[in-house]
Amino acid sequence: MLRVGSVVLGVSDVPRTAAFWTEALGYVPREEMADDRVVLVPAEGTGVQLSFDLSETPLQEHPRIHLGLYAGDAADQAAEIERLVSLGAQRVDRGLYPDDADFVVPADLEGNRFCVIDTVHH
Structure with missing residues (x-):
């Protein structure tokens, strides 16, 4: 397997x-x-x-594959986003994502997008 x-x-x-x-x-x-x-x-x-x-290879603005990182609840998710931003991550405009999504999409220092997921609603 x-x-x-x-x-x-x-x-x-x-x-x-x-x-x-x-x-x-x-x-x-x-x-x-x-x-x-x-x-x-x-x-x-x-x-x-x-x-x-x-x-x-040029960065894809909307990659077909990305990392999905699990946080706890919404408060944990918000705290992790703030921590990642303090490390240099960038916030990504939520315009492409639903307002009620259980995930937040930041980008790392290279612009690679990833998700931080509120697992209570996952």
């Missing part, structure tokens, strides 16, 4: 992206970081790895 082991994203600045996601998720590099690739793993146990590879 297959299972997801790693989510791989192309980025233009591997060290900068790794630093953001290390702080955002509490992940650590699996091995010494290279300028063109790094694999991050959960510091506390097992879980899905994040791999960032150097890419010259």
Whole structure:
């Protein structure tokens, strides 16, 4: 049976992206970081790895794949969004998303969008 082991994203600045996601998720590099690739793993146990590879492909404003991060309730979600913004994440205009959505969409330092989901309503 297959299972997801790693989510791989192309980025233009591997060290900068790794630093953001290390702080955002509490992940650590699996091995010494290279300028063109790094694999991050959960510091506390097992879980899905994040791999960032150097890419010259242009950023998609509305990517077909993204990370979905689970928060607790709406208060946890709001606190996590504020924490991520303090790390450099950008708020994304909600114009494309329903007003009553259980998710909020920020973007990381590279502009890669991801969701922070209120799991009480999920």
